[in-house]
Amino acid sequence: MDEDATSPSSQDRYARGLEILRAVGGRHDPAVVESLADLAPDVARYTVEFAYGDVYARPGLTWRERQLVTVAALTALGNAAAQLHFHIRGALEVGATPREITETIAHVSVYAGFPAALNGLSAARTVFSEAGTEVDVAADPGPAGDESRYERGLRLLSEIDGDAGHRVVESLRDVAPDLGRYLVEFAFGDIYAGDGLDLRTRELVTVAACTALGTAAPQLRLHIGGCLSVGGTREEVLEVITQMAVYAGFPAALNALAEAREAFASH
Amino acid sequence: MDEDATSPSSQDRYARGLEILRAVGGRHDPAVVESLADLAPDVARYTVEFAYGDVYARPGLTWRERQLVTVAALTALGNAAAQLHFHIRGALEVGATPREITETIAHVSVYAGFPAALNGLSAARTVFSEAGTEVDVAADPGPAGDESRYERGLRLLSEIDGDAGHRVVESLRDVAPDLGRYLVEFAFGDIYAGDGLDLRTRELVTVAACTALGTAAPQLRLHIGGCLSVGGTREEVLEVITQMAVYAGFPAALNALAEAREAFASH
Amino acid sequence: MDEDATSPSSQDRYARGLEILRAVGGRHDPAVVESLADLAPDVARYTVEFAYGDVYARPGLTWRERQLVTVAALTALGNAAAQLHFHIRGALEVGATPREITETIAHVSVYAGFPAALNGLSAARTVFSEAGTEVDVAADPGPAGDESRYERGLRLLSEIDGDAGHRVVESLRDVAPDLGRYLVEFAFGDIYAGDGLDLRTRELVTVAACTALGTAAPQLRLHIGGCLSVGGTREEVLEVITQMAVYAGFPAALNALAEAREAFASH
Numbered sequence: 001m002d003e004d005a006t007s008p009s010s011q012d013r014y015a016r017g018l019e020i021l022r023a024v025g026g027r028h029d030p031a032v033v034e035s036l037a038d039l040a041p042d043v044a045r046y047t048v049e050f051a052y053g054d055v056y057a058r059p060g061l062t063w064r065e066r067q068l069v070t071v072a073a074l075t076a077l078g079n080a081a082a083q084l085h086f087h088i089r090g091a092l093e094v095g096a097t098p099r100e101i102t103e104t105i106a107h108v109s110v111y112a113g114f115p116a117a118l119n120g121l122s123a124a125r126t127v128f129s130e131a132g133t134e135v136d137v138a139a140d141p142g143p144a145g146d147e148s149r150y151e152r153g154l155r156l157l158s159e160i161d162g163d164a165g166h167r168v169v170e171s172l173r174d175v176a177p178d179l180g181r182y183l184v185e186f187a188f189g190d191i192y193a194g195d196g197l198d199l200r201t202r203e204l205v206t207v208a209a210c211t212a213l214g215t216a217a218p219q220l221r222l223h224i225g226g227c228l229s230v231g232g233t234r235e236e237v238l239e240v241i242t243q244m245a246v247y248a249g250f251p252a253a254l255n256a257l258a259e260a261r262e263a264f265a266s267h
Numbered sequence: 268m269d270e271d272a273t274s275p276s277s278q279d280r281y282a283r284g285l286e287i288l289r290a291v292g293g294r295h296d297p298a299v300v301e302s303l304a305d306l307a308p309d310v311a312r313y314t315v316e317f318a319y320g321d322v323y324a325r326p327g328l329t330w331r332e333r334q335l336v337t338v339a340a341l342t343a344l345g346n347a348a349a350q351l352h353f354h355i356r357g358a359l360e361v362g363a364t365p366r367e368i369t370e371t372i373a374h375v376s377v378y379a380g381f382p383a384a385l386n387g388l389s390a391a392r393t394v395f396s397e398a399g400t401e402v403d404v405a406a407d408p409g410p411a412g413d414e415s416r417y418e419r420g421l422r423l424l425s426e427i428d429g430d431a432g433h434r435v436v437e438s439l440r441d442v443a444p445d446l447g448r449y450l451v452e453f454a455f456g457d458i459y460a461g462d463g464l465d466l467r468t469r470e471l472v473t474v475a476a477c478t479a480l481g482t483a484a485p486q487l488r489l490h491i492g493g494c495l496s497v498g499g500t501r502e503e504v505l506e507v508i509t510q511m512a513v514y515a516g517f518p519a520a521l522n523a524l525a526e527a528r529e530a531f532a533s534h
Numbered sequence: 535m536d537e538d539a540t541s542p543s544s545q546d547r548y549a550r551g552l553e554i555l556r557a558v559g560g561r562h563d564p565a566v567v568e569s570l571a572d573l574a575p576d577v578a579r580y581t582v583e584f585a586y587g588d589v590y591a592r593p594g595l596t597w598r599e600r601q602l603v604t605v606a607a608l609t610a611l612g613n614a615a616a617q618l619h620f621h622i623r624g625a626l627e628v629g630a631t632p633r634e635i636t637e638t639i640a641h642v643s644v645y646a647g648f649p650a651a652l653n654g655l656s657a658a659r660t661v662f663s664e665a666g667t668e669v670d671v672a673a674d675p676g677p678a679g680d681e682s683r684y685e686r687g688l689r690l691l692s693e694i695d696g697d698a699g700h701r702v703v704e705s706l707r708d709v710a711p712d713l714g715r716y717l718v719e720f721a722f723g724d725i726y727a728g729d730g731l732d733l734r735t736r737e738l739v740t741v742a743a744c745t746a747l748g749t750a751a752p753q754l755r756l757h758i759g760g761c762l763s764v765g766g767t768r769e770e771v772l773e774v775i776t777q778m779a780v781y782a783g784f785p786a787a788l789n790a791l792a793e794a795r796e797a798f799a800s801h
Contacts, residue, residue, distance in 0.1 A: 010676065010683075032652065039659050039669055040636045042728065043643070043651065050720045051648055058712075078346035079612035080649035082656070102307045109310070113516040114318055115347035117310065118299065122349070125306050135306055142277065149277075168521070175531075176524055178325075179509045186317045187517055194309065212647075214749030215481030216518035242713045249647040250721055251750035254702070257710055264709075345613035369574045376577070380746075380783040381585055382614035384577065385566065389616070392573050402573055409544065416544075435788070442798075443791055445592070446776045453584045454784055461576065482748030483785035 010049060017053025024056075024063070024090040051246045060239040061204075067091035068104045068201065069208035069240050073247045075105050075120035076112040076209040083247075084120065088127040098128055098135040103196035104205050110187045111209040111216060138196075143189070150181065153189030160192070160199060160226040168222070203227035207240045211256035212248035220256060224263035234264055277316060284320025291323070291330065291357040318513045327506040328471075334358035335371045335468065336475035336507050340514045342372050342387035343379035343476040350514075351387065355394040365395055365402040370463035371472050377454045378476040378483060405463075410456070417448065420456030427459070427466060427493040435489070470494035474507045478523035479515035487523060491530035501531055544583060551587025558590070558597065558624040585780045594773040595738075601625035602638045602735065603742035603774050607781045609639050609654035610646040610743040617781075618654060622661040632662055632669040637730035638739050644721045645743045645750060672730075677723070684715065687723030694726065694733060694760040702756070737761035741774045745790035746782035754790060758797035768798055 008016070021030045036044035056066060067090050074084040091101050101124055109117035128135060143152045157165045172180035192202060203226050210220035224237050237260060245253035275283070288297045303311035323333060334357050341351040358368050368391055376384035395402060410419045424432045439447035459469060470493050477487035491504050504527055512520035542550070555564045570578035590600060601624050608618040625635050635658055643651035662669060677686045691699045706714035726736060737760050744754035758771050771794055779787035 035659075036655065038671060039662075040640055040655050041671055042724075043636075043640045043655060046643070046720065046724055047648060047652075050716065050724070054716060054720070074649065077612070077649070078344070080653060082653065083649040102310075106307055106310045106313075109313070109516070111516045111518055113512075113514045113519070114314060115341065115344070115350040115514060116516075118314075119347060119349065121303065121307050121310060125302075128306075137305060137308055172521075172524065175528055176505050176509060179505075179512060179520060179524070182317065182321060182509075182512060183517055183521075186313065186321070190309075190313055190317070210518065213481070213516075213518070214747070215522070216516075218522065219518040238710050238713075242710060242716075245647075245713060245716060247647045247649060249643075249645045249650075249747075249750075250717055251645055251744065251747070251753040252647070253713060254706075254717075255749070255752065257706065257713070261709055345611070369577075373574055373577045376580070376783070378783045378785055380779075380781045380786070381581060382608065382611070382617040382781060383783075385581075386614060386616065388570065388574050388577060392569075395573075404572060404575055439788075439791065442795055443772050443776060446772075446779060446787060446791070449584065449588060449776075449779060450784055450788075453580065453588075457576075457580055457584070477785065480748070480783075480785070482789070483783075485789065486785040 008053075013049040013053035014045065015053075016057050017048040017051070020052045020056045020063075021048055024052075024067070024093055025086065026089065026093045055243055055246050058239060058242070060235050061243075063094040064091070064096045064100075065201065065204060065236075066243060067094050068096055068100060069204055069243060070247055071101060071120070072104050072108050072205040072208045073212035073244060075108045075116055076212050077248065078112065078116045078119060080247075081119075081123060084123045085127055088124050089131065092127070092131060092133060098124070098133050099138075099196045100201075102135060103194055104201075106194065107191055107197065107202055107205050108209050110191050111206060111219070112213060143193075149185045149189035151189075152193055153184035153187070156188040156192045156199075157184060160188075160203065160230055161222055162225075162229060164222050164225065199230040200227070200232050203230055203232055204236060204240050207237055207256075208244060211241050211244040211252055214248070214252050214255060217255070217259055221259040221263045224260050225267045228263075228267050234260075275320075280316040280320035281312065282320075283324050284315040284318070287319045287323045287330075288315055291319075291334070291360055292353065293356065293360045322510055322513050325506060325509070327502050328510075330361040331358070331363045331367075332468065332471060332503075333510060334361050335363055335367060336471055336510060337514055338368060338387070339371050339375050339472040339475045340479035340511060342375045342383055343479050344515065345379065345383045345386060347514075348386075348390060351390045352394055355391050356398065359394070359398060359400060365391075365400050366405075366463045367468075369402060370461055371468075373461065374458055374464065374469055374472050375476050377458050378473060378486070379480060410460075416452045416456035418456075419460050420451035420454070423455040423459045423466075424451060427455075427470065427497055428489055429492075429496060431489050431492060466497040467494070467499050470497055470499055471503060471507050474504055474523075475511060478508050478511040478519055481515070481519045481522060484522070484526055488526040488530045491527050492534045495530075495534050501527075542587075547583040547587035548579065549587075550591050551582040551585070554586045554590045554597075555582055558586075558601070558627055559620065560623065560627045589777055589780050592773060592776070594769050595777075597628040598625070598630045598634075599735070599738060599770075600777060601628055601630055602634060603738055603777060604781055605635060605654070606638050606642050606739040606742045607746035607778060609642045609650055610746050611782065612646065612650045612653060614781075615653075615657060618657045619661055622658050623665065626661070626665060626667060632658075632667050633672075633730045634735075636669060637728055638735075640728065641725055641731065641736055641739050642743050644725050645740060645753070646747060677727075683719045683723035685723075686727050687718035687721070690722040690726045690733075691718060694722075694737065694764055695756055696759075696763060698756050698759065733764040734761070734766050737764055737766055738770060738774050741771055741790075742778060745775050745778040745786055748782070748786050748789060751789070751793055755793040755797045758794050759801045762797075762801050768794075 105120035372387035639654035
């Protein structure tokens with residue numbers, strides 16, 4: 001796309017990015033600028049101008065949503081402890097509750113495994129302790145009334161992934177039926193049923209984690225559709241994917257876009 | 268698959284999981300439960316109920332095998348130091364020898380590179396030191412008699428991957444013949460020939476590492492067949508893949524199942 | 535490929551590898567040998583014989599290039615801090631400048647995201663501090679004259695990726711035009727335009743990072759072609775990919791070779 005004739009100057013982008021980074025990072029002098037001044041000042045400038053001035057400044061997602069999907073991506077990647085710490089703190093700064101943060105991290109257990117989620121929760125504990133924040137740990141009481149975990153899981157699977165989700169479970173019957181059962185019971189019956197995070201946000205988190213991982217293309221395609229089914233919009237899905245160019249690289253975002261095209265076409 | 272009418276209650280799953288986690292973790296009060304009590308008690312509960320009560324309790328693999336494949340996966344992922352430490356210790360607790368553990372980690376060098384293996388060995392050293400364990404370091408004396416590394420490698424490649432393995436090496440002749448030679452000499456002639464781990468266990472470890480990585484689908488498919496060729500069963504392959512849903516996430520396990528279907532069909 | 539009748543003995547490979555490892559590591563007694571002596575001496579031996587004696591000893595790339603592409607790969611992987619530290623130091627030892635190292639790491643931000651690059655720069659700072667090295671931080675003054683970031687980016691995109699690169703940007707117009715703009719402005723207009731590293735080296739670094747990641751096959755194919763367009767040779771591309779077998783595993787290298795074949799055929 002041609003550059004917009006009214007595109008902002010570098011000064012504008014830097015000023016806009018600095019304002020956002022100050023709000024998210026809670027500091028007047030962002031650490032990234034100071035720490036890179038005598039090593040790679042251009043990278044600090046790109047962080048402010050591009051990551052914050054271009055991407056974070058975009059409409060389409062709230063800052064709270066941007067922080068939660070970044071926390072999800074960094075939890076899934078599992079190799080960016082300093083940034084995960086920063087963004088969990090940033091999530092608090094922009095209005096996410098501790099409960100939303102721990103639920104976001106726990107949600108990633110489905111897509112990247114328990115170690116990733118446990119290490120993310122470890123980072124959250126450190127941040128909450130430093131910030132003097134208490135977590136509202138209203139433990140999930142489990143399925144209501146007569147509904148079993150499996151029934152609750154099937155209900156949520158239907159609501160989110162519809163027929164495509166059922167086809168995944170059905171396809172497992174002949175080779176690994178128990179894995180299909182765990183998918184329904186644990187992934188949907190336990191995690192997706194958690195009431196600390198609504199389904200739309202859960203699916204934005206799922207899109208972020210699967211985009212960042214780069215190894216979950218079929219699941220990403222399914223859950224982009226799922227996001228649209230539970231109140232998310234195409235714009236919101238594309239915003240999450242675009243943001244992942246910052247946190248996981250352009251290949252991750254571009255390859256996720258290919259899945260989004262397919263998901264949009266078939267939704 | 269419909270939930271079994273006799274499926275265990277949450278209490279049963281928790282009790283079963285707690286018993287196993289106590290045995291593997293070597294502690295009466297598992298650290299994961301204590302550490303998450305005031306942060307995300309549901310995740311602690313899911314760890315006990317699902318990861319241990321559902322998955323670890325399954326027949327089809329011994330606890331020793333479950334620990335070794337988990338060590339392999341976490342070594343390959345390279346981003347879960349705390350869990351890798353825990354599971355190396357757990358491997359000792361359930362009867363794996365230090366030699367089997369270091370061989371498992373070394374084996375992963377073929378699939379995830381030397382840094383992953385060296386960092387895994389670093390974690391093993393720490394665990395062994397804490398546990399006061401000595402390692403039997405019977406260094407590999409190299410190929411016997413007249414057999415060169417290449418010949419030994421070709422022999423093992425034939426035994427494990429048969430014609431499909433040879434096709435991989437042949438396909439490299441026109442573009443990167445030396446990489447093909449390194450594959451035969453190092454991967455098979457050095458690593459696979461190591462006598463601290465039998466071929467069947469090596470292939471279960473390979474399936475675990477490649478499933479967790481999510482970036483080695485062709486190699487995973489080949490080595491699922493290889494596992495069947497050296498005494499592994501379809502059930503054992505599926506058990507490893509199912510367990511990877513816990514350590515690397517459901518997408519990793521589901522995508523690996525797709526490869527398993529193909530491998531089973533052509534074996 | 536059959537083993538060369540004149541292939542070096544293990545003693546030769548070890549001696550050759552030790553010589554190189556001493557030069558890169560800057561120590562007479564390599565740390566990896568000492569640290570593994572009583573734990574897994576075979577792995578130490580393979581590191582010396584295979585990683586250094588076979589792969590590092592190859593012609594086709596200079597040691598400086600081998601160190602830079604290794605730094606790129608380890609930065610992208612983000613889960614090998616000790617090895618990244620070692621190889622940044624090794625890059626200095628074999629003649630790379632601090633500026634080339636920070637530019638290499640910054641370049642990886644395009645392919646693996648900002649967290650990976652920021653953590654790589656953090657490692658570089660530690661190494662430079664320990665080595666008493668100053669960095670020449672000549673900050674990029676930005677596009678010259680009337681050329682905007684977008685115009686500069688398009689110019690570089692054309693020079694490197696030609697029509698294929700333009701097709702990527704065009705393909706984004708209908709679904710995520712701003713992501714296409716960021717790709718042109720930031721990835722090419724900012725990062726690729728940095729004058730601390732020439733385009734040929736940048737593309738070798740890109741091939742290394744994308745090979746190691748294993749999740750960027752379309753981008754790897756494109757940039758293998760890009761490497762050839764800016765003065766790189768097929769041999770150099772294949773050397774980088776072969777070296778990645780050591781740092782990211784054989785699947786990463788083999789799967790990258792599949793992309794290289796396609797890229798070579800269509801270049």
